[in-house]
Amino acid sequence: MAETAQRKTDIGPPHYGQFLPPVIKANYGTWKYHEIPRPGVLVHVGESGDRLYTVRAGSPRLLSVQTIREICDLADRYCGGYLRFTSRHNIEFLLTDPANIDPLIADLAAAGFPVGGIGNALSNIVHTQGWIHCHSAATDASGIVKALMDELIGHFTSTDLPGKLRIALACCVNMCGAVHCSDIAILGIHRRPPKVNHERLPKVCEVPTVIASCPTAAINPVRKDGKETVEVAEDLCMYCGNCYTVCPAMPLNDPLNDGVSIWVGGKVSNARTEPTFSKLAIPFLPNNPPRWPEVVEAVTKLVDVWAAHAKPYERMGEWIERIGWPRFFRLTGIPFTKQHIDDYRHAETTFRRSVHIKG
Amino acid sequence: MFEPGARLRGAGGSVMPDDTSPTPKLDELEKGPWPSFVKELKRAAGANAMAEQLLGVLELSYEDRVGHWKHGGVVGVRGYGAGVIGRYSDVPEQFPEVAQFHTMRVNHPAGWFYTTDALRTICDIWEKHGSGLTNLHGATGDIILLGTKTESLEPAFADLTANGFDLGGSGSVVRTPSCCVGPARCEWACFDTLAFTYDITQHFQDELHRPSLPYKFKIKASGCANDCVAAIPRADLSVIGTWRGPIGIDQAQVRAYAEGGMDVGADVCDRCPSTCMAWDGETLAIDNSTCAKCMHCINAMPKALRPGPERGACILIGGKAPIVSGAMLSSVLVPFMKFEPPFTELKDLIGRILEVWGDAGKNRERVGEFIQRVGLGNFLEAIGVEPLPEMVRHPRENPYVFYEEYFEEEPK
Numbered sequence: 001m002a003e004t005a006q007r008k009t010d011i012g013p014p015h016y017g018q019f020l021p022p023v024i025k026a027n028y029g030t031w032k033y034h035e036i037p038r039p040g041v042l043v044h045v046g047e048s049g050d051r052l053y054t055v056r057a058g059s060p061r062l063l064s065v066q067t068i069r070e071i072c073d074l075a076d077r078y079c080g081g082y083l084r085f086t087s088r089h090n091i092e093f094l095l096t097d098p099a100n101i102d103p104l105i106a107d108l109a110a111a112g113f114p115v116g117g118i119g120n121a122l123s124n125i126v127h128t129q130g131w132i133h134c135h136s137a138a139t140d141a142s143g144i145v146k147a148l149m150d151e152l153i154g155h156f157t158s159t160d161l162p163g164k165l166r167i168a169l170a171c172c173v174n175m176c177g178a179v180h181c182s183d184i185a186i187l188g189i190h191r192r193p194p195k196v197n198h199e200r201l202p203k204v205c206e207v208p209t210v211i212a213s214c215p216t217a218a219i220n221p222v223r224k225d226g227k228e229t230v231e232v233a234e235d236l237c238m239y240c241g242n243c244y245t246v247c248p249a250m251p252l253n254d255p256l257n258d259g260v261s262i263w264v265g266g267k268v269s270n271a272r273t274e275p276t277f278s279k280l281a282i283p284f285l286p287n288n289p290p291r292w293p294e295v296v297e298a299v300t301k302l303v304d305v306w307a308a309h310a311k312p313y314e315r316m317g318e319w320i321e322r323i324g325w326p327r328f329f330r331l332t333g334i335p336f337t338k339q340h341i342d343d344y345r346h347a348e349t350t351f352r353r354s355v356h357i358k359g
Numbered sequence: 360m361f362e363p364g365a366r367l368r369g370a371g372g373s374v375m376p377d378d379t380s381p382t383p384k385l386d387e388l389e390k391g392p393w394p395s396f397v398k399e400l401k402r403a404a405g406a407n408a409m410a411e412q413l414l415g416v417l418e419l420s421y422e423d424r425v426g427h428w429k430h431g432g433v434v435g436v437r438g439y440g441a442g443v444i445g446r447y448s449d450v451p452e453q454f455p456e457v458a459q460f461h462t463m464r465v466n467h468p469a470g471w472f473y474t475t476d477a478l479r480t481i482c483d484i485w486e487k488h489g490s491g492l493t494n495l496h497g498a499t500g501d502i503i504l505l506g507t508k509t510e511s512l513e514p515a516f517a518d519l520t521a522n523g524f525d526l527g528g529s530g531s532v533v534r535t536p537s538c539c540v541g542p543a544r545c546e547w548a549c550f551d552t553l554a555f556t557y558d559i560t561q562h563f564q565d566e567l568h569r570p571s572l573p574y575k576f577k578i579k580a581s582g583c584a585n586d587c588v589a590a591i592p593r594a595d596l597s598v599i600g601t602w603r604g605p606i607g608i609d610q611a612q613v614r615a616y617a618e619g620g621m622d623v624g625a626d627v628c629d630r631c632p633s634t635c636m637a638w639d640g641e642t643l644a645i646d647n648s649t650c651a652k653c654m655h656c657i658n659a660m661p662k663a664l665r666p667g668p669e670r671g672a673c674i675l676i677g678g679k680a681p682i683v684s685g686a687m688l689s690s691v692l693v694p695f696m697k698f699e700p701p702f703t704e705l706k707d708l709i710g711r712i713l714e715v716w717g718d719a720g721k722n723r724e725r726v727g728e729f730i731q732r733v734g735l736g737n738f739l740e741a742i743g744v745e746p747l748p749e750m751v752r753h754p755r756e757n758p759y760v761f762y763e764e765y766f767e768e769e770p771k
Contacts, residue, residue, distance in 0.1 A: 007437075007517070007520075008520035008521070009438055009439070009520070009525075009568070010525065010564040010565065010568060011520055011523070011525045012466065012525050012557075012560050012561045012564055013466035013467060013468050013469070013524065013525060013557070013560060014468050014477070014523040014524060015468070015557060016468045016469040016470055016472050016543075016553050016557060018474070019468050019472035019473050019474050019477060020472055020543060024543050024544060028542055028543060029542035029548070029551065031542070031544065031545060031546040032546055033546055033661045033662040033665075034545075034546065034661055035661075035662070044544055044545075044546070052544060054544070058393065058394060059394060059495065060393070060394045060395060060396040060399060061396070061494050061495065061496075062396040062399050062400070062492065062493075062494055062505075063399055063492075063493050063494070063495055064399045064400075064402040064403040064410075064491055064492055064493075065403070065482035065483075065485055065486050065491045065492075065493065066402045066403065066406070066491070067399060067402060068478055068479075068481075068482050068493065068495070069479060069482055071478075072475035072478050072479055073475075075475050076475050081474050081475040081476065082472070082473070082474060082475075083472075083473055083475070083478075084470065084471050084472045084473065084540070085471040085473075085495050085496060086471070086540075086587075087471075087500075087537075087539070087587055087588050087589070089495065089496070091495075094544075112394050112395075112398075113394055114392065114393070114394070126498070128498065129494075130426075131417055131420035131421075131425075131426045131427070131428075132396075132413070132417055132505075133428060133446060133460070133462060133505060133506070134426060134428060135426065135428045135429055135430035135446070136426075136430075137426045140417075140420065140421070142388075142396040143388055143421070146388050146391070146393055146395060146396060146397075147388070147391075149393035150390075150391030150392055150393045153392050153393055170680075173680075173681045173682060174680060174681075174682050175680035175681060175682075175686075176497075176498035176499075176680075179680070180592060180680060180681065180686045181589065181591075181592040181688075209722065212721070212722065213683070213723065215683045215684045215685075240681070240682060240683070241682075242682055242683050242723070245430070245682075246723070248429060248430065253425040253426060254425070255423055255424035255425050258424070258425070268586050268589040268591065268592055269584065269585045269586055269654070270584035270585070270586060270591075270599075270653050270654060271584065271585060271653050271654045271655045271658055272630050272631075272632055272653055272655045273632065275586070275591045275592060275688055277686060277688070287424045289384060289420075289421040289424065290384040290385060290387040290388050290421055291387060291388070312622075312625075312626050313626060313630055313655075313659070344685065345684070345685055
């Protein structure tokens, strides 16, 4: 049929070359240096002497087509119809005429988009879908991010921090995105084992697959009413939800026990120190929509204490490494509990095996 | 309770007063200075019944503090097994418009560059076939088109491909590769991240669209060790730009930074992890033989310092988030590779990795976990890569060494 013959597949993404503005095409691979003339603005200077100005605006990541068209209107007006997005959900307007920077920023402000996130600042919070679209979410993502950025926006629109601050949120331990290597990671957690639906499980799941999905071998086969199903050894379950992902008859969402944990001191970049995982700071905070005041307060406190004590360039983890974890817990007032001590694989490598104990 | 069909916004002057709003909790998130996703939901809801009922589902979640989505079901476009995330509501009677609410992942252009024409085209397609809501972008990098019905998938796909866009990856496939801004706008890019990402994406179209692997396989490329796309924490195959040879120094510009107030001794030299720098107030000296190429000094003084002359990439393997058996960072597989189109050496290497892991990996076992299970040494042997000291922090400490070969007395 004609329809079948014309059907296109496997064409891949469009070539990026058609989306690069002329100044980038002319200076591709020959940029010489850059500067940050003001918060939220970059200037890149080419070997040719050409200058490219970037204005970075924060976005909620969740965008309607109506708003995208408004963003396009601004890029048409000021950037010759070119723009890009960053790996942290920011919108970048690419300008060649510095006289357009102020009017663009004014129009962005009128449309509700703050400019910032460059240099020693808080960039946008990388986050996941949460209750908007995910089956395994232990918390919402967009709501916490909105409430927190309302509080911390001053660190986005200025460069008043000692170093870069990267906050990320994942609504469960699947962790879409690099949440586990952030200065501050906000992680949705479940705290109860899955509830097996023995009626449904034999109809929709393969028992061997469900058993194999468990990293702690907590799932065992069992016969109920003559049908093959599974049971969970609850003391072995660490609530990872992997079984639920392979078998929808094992839900573990729980309004009373689901909530949020806070992790600190991770980083992605190799600059100075190696890429590092974030470590547990606060084991559990409740889900308290719509504005999660406990989470906002806890994260704001962490930012404030770090900003007050860190030296220039010190990221959260580098600061903690210098002062030591005991002092981190004292300065932040966070209680140290048995949940803070690792008891999973290689736990012993995280125990202190010296008497190098800082004040 | 939210009533399907209630007007939340739009023409006709029927916007509800606050005290009778169907979404009192979400309305709280329209307040405050940061751009509001609730405003976005309401904008889309003014023109689209699915977006309108999504608001209702989310308000319900804010009431009862659990999500209301079910995963699963085989749903997609003809001939593909990836690119569509099937999603169903667990309260379909209450919200029939979002009983099916599937997401389409659309492979973004490398570096996330767009013309407004291209973005408007995407908007038009999603206004016609979906909820009118998007994410720019998803965690892997794709354009996320949020929410549509099964019957709309094929028409939306036809319109996307007619306009030069294709679906990205999902499930047990090579996922949509992504990269930093690279040489398009960064003086630190040690290779062409955009050219590589476009090339490798086209090379693996079949593996990207049709699940044939034990689990997902993510490829991410950053042009320098700052790693702006977080390749080491989250990609199974991480490509990081690096260099050989001395860091380029413009001593006059170093002095200009010092005169401008920078404490070159404390903030640059003392922060060098290799302690390979010295500043006497006039001249910056670097012992390049012990430089770890971490980027700190170059980050601090972009006008004065630049990566060395011989540029290429370090290839690392095995990064992942916790599921299933714990989070891992990628570790070194090839310390330095000359890295230019058509990137044949790395394509061949990835091909061998996919073959070995594809054959012997267990269901939902990422390549990093597979390497843990079989041993990095055995894995290297299987993919034909020589062991190198650059791959480890230090040689093994434990004496339980496996040998496949041993000596026997010759029979007399």
